[in-house]
Amino acid sequence: MILAQCIPNVSEGRRRQVIDRLAGAFGGSDDVALLHVHPDIDHNRTVLTAVGAPEALLDAAEELYARAIEAVDMRRHRGVHPRIGAVDVCPFVPLEGHGTGMAECIELARRLGERVARRFGLPVFLYREAASAPHRRDLSAIRRGQFEGLEAKLADPAWQPDFGPAEAHASGGATVIGARGPLIAFNVVLDSEDLAAARAVAARVRASSGGLPGIKAMGVVLGSRQLVQVSMNVEDPAVTPLHVAFGAVRAAAKEHGVQVLESELVGLAPLDSVAAAAADSLRLVDFGPDRILEQAIESSRHSGALRASGDRESATS
Amino acid sequence: MILAQCIPNVSEGRRRQVIDRLAGAFGGSDDVALLHVHPDIDHNRTVLTAVGAPEALLDAAEELYARAIEAVDMRRHRGVHPRIGAVDVCPFVPLEGHGTGMAECIELARRLGERVARRFGLPVFLYREAASAPHRRDLSAIRRGQFEGLEAKLADPAWQPDFGPAEAHASGGATVIGARGPLIAFNVVLDSEDLAAARAVAARVRASSGGLPGIKAMGVVLGSRQLVQVSMNVEDPAVTPLHVAFGAVRAAAKEHGVQVLESELVGLAPLDSVAAAAADSLRLVDFGPDRILEQAIESSRHSGALRASGDRESATS
Numbered sequence: 001m002i003l004a005q006c007i008p009n010v011s012e013g014r015r016r017q018v019i020d021r022l023a024g025a026f027g028g029s030d031d032v033a034l035l036h037v038h039p040d041i042d043h044n045r046t047v048l049t050a051v052g053a054p055e056a057l058l059d060a061a062e063e064l065y066a067r068a069i070e071a072v073d074m075r076r077h078r079g080v081h082p083r084i085g086a087v088d089v090c091p092f093v094p095l096e097g098h099g100t101g102m103a104e105c106i107e108l109a110r111r112l113g114e115r116v117a118r119r120f121g122l123p124v125f126l127y128r129e130a131a132s133a134p135h136r137r138d139l140s141a142i143r144r145g146q147f148e149g150l151e152a153k154l155a156d157p158a159w160q161p162d163f164g165p166a167e168a169h170a171s172g173g174a175t176v177i178g179a180r181g182p183l184i185a186f187n188v189v190l191d192s193e194d195l196a197a198a199r200a201v202a203a204r205v206r207a208s209s210g211g212l213p214g215i216k217a218m219g220v221v222l223g224s225r226q227l228v229q230v231s232m233n234v235e236d237p238a239v240t241p242l243h244v245a246f247g248a249v250r251a252a253a254k255e256h257g258v259q260v261l262e263s264e265l266v267g268l269a270p271l272d273s274v275a276a277a278a279a280d281s282l283r284l285v286d287f288g289p290d291r292i293l294e295q296a297i298e299s300s301r302h303s304g305a306l307r308a309s310g311d312r313e314s315a316t317s
Numbered sequence: 318m319i320l321a322q323c324i325p326n327v328s329e330g331r332r333r334q335v336i337d338r339l340a341g342a343f344g345g346s347d348d349v350a351l352l353h354v355h356p357d358i359d360h361n362r363t364v365l366t367a368v369g370a371p372e373a374l375l376d377a378a379e380e381l382y383a384r385a386i387e388a389v390d391m392r393r394h395r396g397v398h399p400r401i402g403a404v405d406v407c408p409f410v411p412l413e414g415h416g417t418g419m420a421e422c423i424e425l426a427r428r429l430g431e432r433v434a435r436r437f438g439l440p441v442f443l444y445r446e447a448a449s450a451p452h453r454r455d456l457s458a459i460r461r462g463q464f465e466g467l468e469a470k471l472a473d474p475a476w477q478p479d480f481g482p483a484e485a486h487a488s489g490g491a492t493v494i495g496a497r498g499p500l501i502a503f504n505v506v507l508d509s510e511d512l513a514a515a516r517a518v519a520a521r522v523r524a525s526s527g528g529l530p531g532i533k534a535m536g537v538v539l540g541s542r543q544l545v546q547v548s549m550n551v552e553d554p555a556v557t558p559l560h561v562a563f564g565a566v567r568a569a570a571k572e573h574g575v576q577v578l579e580s581e582l583v584g585l586a587p588l589d590s591v592a593a594a595a596a597d598s599l600r601l602v603d604f605g606p607d608r609i610l611e612q613a614i615e616s617s618r619h620s621g622a623l624r625a626s627g628d629r630e631s632a633t634s
Contacts, residue, residue: 033623035613268610281598293585300350307347
């Protein structure tokens with residue numbers, strides 16, 4: 001079965017019942033699996049990670065929009081993470097090993113965009129690899145002004161939606177749908193309440209201000225914990241690995257006299273990145289995913305070096 | 318297909334042609350895969366990691382004995398790692414997720430022991446979970462005196478072989494076969510030529526001298542590189558994780574004014590250990606193998622949350 005990945009970010013991270021209902025949108029088909037649900041109280045946002053066969057994944061994503069638009073009223077939404085709508089952003093991500101590349105993901109993004117625009121009257125912006133113009137590739141450019149600035153944005157000829165009306169949905173706002181490569185959403189919590197320090201650290205490490213390539217970063221307050229956080233996207237772990245981003249945050253924080261308390265992944269990380277972080281900390285040579293037992297067994301099966309009859313048994317038993 | 322793991326250690330780590338021929342013993346069946354081959358010049362030893370269906374794995378292991386006994390003459394073998402025979406030790410290791418437990422591995426060890434004793438006239442000692450008496454559980458106790466001390470050992474009523482004659486094979490010595498849980502063979506290279514320092518570090522970290530639980534360690538010289546190494550077995554990574562063993566070696570070396578240069582796995586490591594090392598170094602909370610994309614997809618398939626038809630396709634295409 002061909003599989004694609006879909007990672008919707010919904011503007012609700014607090015009401016457990018609503019989050020469960022959102023997650024349930026991915027429960028209707030044997031061809032879709034919800035791999036992870038990551039609610040965040042301070043961001044007031046939930047990131048869902050799902051994989052599935054393309055058609056079934058489209059159906060599930062549309063159902064997620066239905067449930068989010070029913071449950072989330074952006075006019076009352078507060079959170080530290082920028083957002084433009086009830087389903088704020090919904091990227092499709094290729095799973096090369098499972099038969100989907102970027103072309104398929106762009107197609108999925110366009111099809112989902114058409115469907116949710118028509119069904120819910122939602123303005124849809126396509127981003128990254130699915131963008132219809134260079135100035136619309138970047139998510140933060142699309143989201144600038146946020147939900148509250150949508151009226152002004154949609155009045156600008158440069159910001160007409162790719163699908164749907166040039167008018168925000170009253171409670172659901174707008175949505176950004178697209179196709180992108182894998183990225184790692186990675187937050188580092190500082191042992192401090194000093195937002196200025198977190199912002200300075202974010203500015204130091206992010207690519208746009210001369211920091212590390214492929215790193216987006218912002219400093220935010222975690223009101224629920226009286227701490228601050230450097231919230232990052234590691235957009236190209238092959239260029240700037242997770243552990244390099246972490247080390248840079250730690251070093252920059254230290255210059256402000258602040259320690260790192262802990263970190264978290266939002267959603268999932270690719271095995272390569274985890275292996276690279278382990279190899280770095282243990283100074284391992286000649287190490288990669290092929291040196292991990294479970295992975296080596298799977299690879300043997302996929303390459304045909306080992307008969308894959310176990311998989312057939314588990315699929316039919 | 319039920320799978321077990323077999324990790325023979327052969328006393329040849331230098332002659333590439335011989336090593337290739339040894340590896341070829343695992344190439345005769347679609348039901349066996351050789352996952353890794355780790356030759357070491359200084360240890361003069363190669364560790365092969367194979368998985369397979371039990372009967373096919375037994376056949377391949379027997380073939381490995383045939384090839385090793387043909388190619389390796391212990392009377393001329395030199396290396397820094399203790400050894401007792403051409404195939405020095407051959408453990409079977411359960412793969413719980415693939416249907417083999419310790420009972421099956423003990424059975425495999427006994428059957429392989431009977432077969433190689435009969436076919437090659439080799440004295441066979443069973444160890445660890447397959448041991449026939451408490452004093453024979455520990456590999457280092459069986460191997461004490463090494464190949465050169467076999468005549469004396471086999472004259473001792475406490476050290477009669479479990480299978481085969483009470484006389485060493487002239488060129489092949491004896492062999493140790495058994496069943497054990499997963500362990501990680503992990504070597505840390507020090508940036509030093511000081512064997513006394515490596516030995517002191519090993520003594521500090523190993524369980525038998527009051528160090529870390531489940532750690533075996535010895536200091537050896539890497540003549541090929543003019544460096545010293547702390548060669549370890551991490552026998553229970555759930556109790557003493559890889560990164561804790563590494564940290565202890567680094568700290569003990571520092572007390573001797575010595576830095577860690579690099580480390581290596583011999584063979585493979587379980588995903589849990591790699592994930593734990595990454596989590597430790599990145600201070601990740603709520604992290605485990607379930608937060609790794611590839612693993613989460615596989616788990617969905619194995620649990621039935623995601624239809625596993627892709628596996629059937631790949632098995633038949």
